[in-house]
Amino acid sequence: MNLENWQTQLRKGLLDIVVLNLLNRGPSHGYEMVQTMKRIEGLQIREGNIYPVLARLETDGLVTSYPQPSTDGPPRKYFQLTTAGQKALEDMNRHWDQLISSFESIRKGAGL
Amino acid sequence: MNTQYRHSQPGYLMIVIGVILLVAAAFVWVYGLQPLEIILGATGIFLLAFGYKLTVEIKNGFLRFWFGLGIFWKKIAIEQIVYCEPFRGVFAGWGIRFVWNGWLYNVSGMKAVTVVLKSGKKIHIGTDEPVQLIEAINSVLHGQVGVESTQMWSEVKADYLKRVEQALSVARHPRSFEILADVGNHLDRRFTELEPRQQTWENFQRIITEMGPPSEYAELVNEDKKSGRSKLTKLELGVIGILLIMFGVSAYLYPRMPETIVTQWGFHGQPSSSMPKSVGMFGTPVLFAVLVIALIVIPRTASVSVNIEGFRRFYGGLLIVFSIIMLAVQYQIILWNLGIKTNPNVVGIISAVAIITWIAVRFYRARRHN
Numbered sequence: 286m287n288l289e290n291w292q293t294q295l296r297k298g299l300l301d302i303v304v305l306n307l308l309n310r311g312p313s314h315g316y317e318m319v320q321t322m323k324r325i326e327g328l329q330i331r332e333g334n335i336y337p338v339l340a341r342l343e344t345d346g347l348v349t350s351y352p353q354p355s356t357d358g359p360p361r362k363y364f365q366l367t368t369a370g371q372k373a374l375e376d377m378n379r380h381w382d383q384l385i386s387s388f389e390s391i392r393k394g395a396g397l
Numbered sequence: 398m399n400t401q402y403r404h405s406q407p408g409y410l411m412i413v414i415g416v417i418l419l420v421a422a423a424f425v426w427v428y429g430l431q432p433l434e435i436i437l438g439a440t441g442i443f444l445l446a447f448g449y450k451l452t453v454e455i456k457n458g459f460l461r462f463w464f465g466l467g468i469f470w471k472k473i474a475i476e477q478i479v480y481c482e483p484f485r486g487v488f489a490g491w492g493i494r495f496v497w498n499g500w501l502y503n504v505s506g507m508k509a510v511t512v513v514l515k516s517g518k519k520i521h522i523g524t525d526e527p528v529q530l531i532e533a534i535n536s537v538l539h540g541q542v543g544v545e546s547t548q549m550w551s552e553v554k555a556d557y558l559k560r561v562e563q564a565l566s567v568a569r570h571p572r573s574f575e576i577l578a579d580v581g582n583h584l585d586r587r588f589t590e591l592e593p594r595q596q597t598w599e600n601f602q603r604i605i606t607e608m609g610p611p612s613e614y615a616e617l618v619n620e621d622k623k624s625g626r627s628k629l630t631k632l633e634l635g636v637i638g639i640l641l642i643m644f645g646v647s648a649y650l651y652p653r654m655p656e657t658i659v660t661q662w663g664f665h666g667q668p669s670s671s672m673p674k675s676v677g678m679f680g681t682p683v684l685f686a687v688l689v690i691a692l693i694v695i696p697r698t699a700s701v702s703v704n705i706e707g708f709r710r711f712y713g714g715l716l717i718v719f720s721i722i723m724l725a726v727q728y729q730i731i732l733w734n735l736g737i738k739t740n741p742n743v744v745g746i747i748s749a750v751a752i753i754t755w756i757a758v759r760f761y762r763a764r765r766h767n
Contacts, residue, residue: 297617315579316586331609332587333561336579337618340572352482357589359480359535362579 296330300338302381303328305366305374308348312365315339339364347373402455402533406525408465408504411448411491413635415441417642448491451504451523455533460512462502462522469493471502477514481534483578484509484521496521506631508574510534528558528577535585546596553601554584557608564611570618580608633693636716640689643682643727650731651678658734662741677730685723692716721751 307318315335322328322335342348347370352360366374418441422434446465453462455475463470486496486509494501503509503523510527512520512534524530532551558581565573587604588596629637651674658677661670672680692715725747732739 297613300617316583319583331607331613332583333580333608334613334617336576336583337565337570337614339579340570340576341618344570344572359582359585360482362582 292327296328297334299328300330300334301342302374302377304335304338304342305347305370305377308364308366308370309374312363314353314361314363316361342370346370400454400456401537402530403452404524404526404530405450405452406505406523407450408448408491409631410635410638411444411504414638415444415448417441417639418444421642421646448504451502453522453524453530455537458537460534464502464504471520473512473514473520475534475537477516478534478538479513479515480538481510481512481531483527483531483575484511485575486521491523527574528562528581529555531578532581546593549598550588550596550601553598553605554581554588557584557605557611560611561614564615565618568615568618573618576614576618580614584608629693630713632713632716633689636689636720639720639724640682640685643685643724644679646731647678647682647727650735654678654731654734658730660730662733666738666740666742674734677734681723681727681730685719688719688723689716692719718751721747 303322304318307313307321313321319330319332319335322330339348339350343350343364346367348364349367350362350364353363355361418437422438422441447468449465451462451464453460455461458475460473460475460478461470484501486498486501491503491505499511499519499521501509501521501523503521506523506525508525508527509521509523510530512522514520522530532555536547536551558577561580562573562577565576570576584604591600654674654677656674657671658674659668659671660677660680661668663669671677725743729739729741729743733741
């Protein structure tokens with residue numbers, strides 16, 4: 286098994302929930318989110334990956350965007366969670382907690 | 398100073414509608430249905446002269462754009478521009494239109510670049526290569542032209558964006574254009590972080606590598622592929638337009654037709670079968686509608702969509718061939734029954750030419766891909 290491939294696929298699969306959780310802390314732009322994720326061990330993504338994910342989330346109505354003037358270049362495109370996004374994030378986080386709990390029980394052999 | 402950017406976007410639908418109107422005008426003229434042919438002809442000529450293309454040019458510190466032969470043009474001093482960004486409005490048709498926050502000028506597609514002026518005014522310029530136009534405006538706006546490393550970076554960046562664009566074109570996501578613009582801005586920001594001594598080919602390549610392979614963009618946006626596919630392409634919209642015109646022509650000429658009309662001819666051009674005019678006049682458009690619906694719906698069904706994606710042009714060609722044949726059949730029926738004894742074999746020749754041309758194009762492309 287190629288461990289690197291598995292890690293890459295796992296990171297990609299987590300992108301939606303990671304991005305939504307980042308935006309749950311407040312509005313942010315793609316570049317800033319990438320820089321934040323780069324600093325978190327295990328979540329380093331390819332920088333371009335963030336944009337198709339944000340576009341998809343925006344199309345799904347989970348996030349919305351607006352331009353914000355910038356002092357060092359063209360306006361930045363900020364993203365923020367919508368009400369639907371908040372609701373989806375709550376569901377996703379709940380499911381994630383449940384998943385981790387189930388996974389841990391398998392790892393520890395408990396309840397099987 | 399040389400021209401720094403120039404690009405023309407063809408207005409395909411305007412051309413098709415213009416030609417159809419001219420053909421319709423010629424047809425109406427034969428029957429002396431004045432003054433309809435004057436209206437149709439004038440509209441057709443205007444559409445062709447005005448809307449066959451929209452050219453955007455950056456030269457000598459000015460951004461200029463004009464429609465067709467230059468009937469309408471506009472000139473903006475680059476220094477009056479604060480910034481430009483992808484047009485974020487909804488589709489508002491083609492031509493010159495006032496959208497909610499400024500004037501929109503376009504001839505085709507749904508892409509445009511919004512230019513924000515120091516006066517606060519916004520101008521939306523239609524283009525089929527918005528990323529390149531934004532790049533060109535920004536280059537002049539930020540005085541980057543002429544720097545060797547910047548040019549090298551521009552090439553590296555343009556190449557990457559082009560590959561991303563190709564990858565996204567398969568996904569056909571409605572926000573593909575915004576993704577491209579965002580990636581372009583991201584790359585710009587990475588570039589501005591480099592010290593002049595760091596602006597090397599190796600570092601540029603490192604940035605591109607860190608952005609990730611273009612194929613991943615399509616993969617990550619893929620969940621919405623279905624919704625993207627549900628949108629009609631320009632070609633499909635054009636064919637639907639032709640279909641509506643066929644119905645319109647049949648409805649318009651219906652009262653002038655005899656109660657029974659000839660719909661089939663023998664090898665020597667002699668009538669061999671006739672039908673009630675309701676069937677004869679609307680049979681071809683109805684048959685065409687069924688074919689169009691089938692060719693538009695089939696590529697969108699989940700079971701075949703993945704394979705169909707790779708054969709989109711194949712299906713596009715089929716739609717064009719069917720359109721030509723159906724138009725030829727309808728006009729043969731109408732002309733002959735109105736008293737113009739056109740040779741029905743012409744329909745066969747037109748159909749054969751359309752099919753042979755289509756097959757030849759398919760073979761030509763197949764060789765090129767090898």
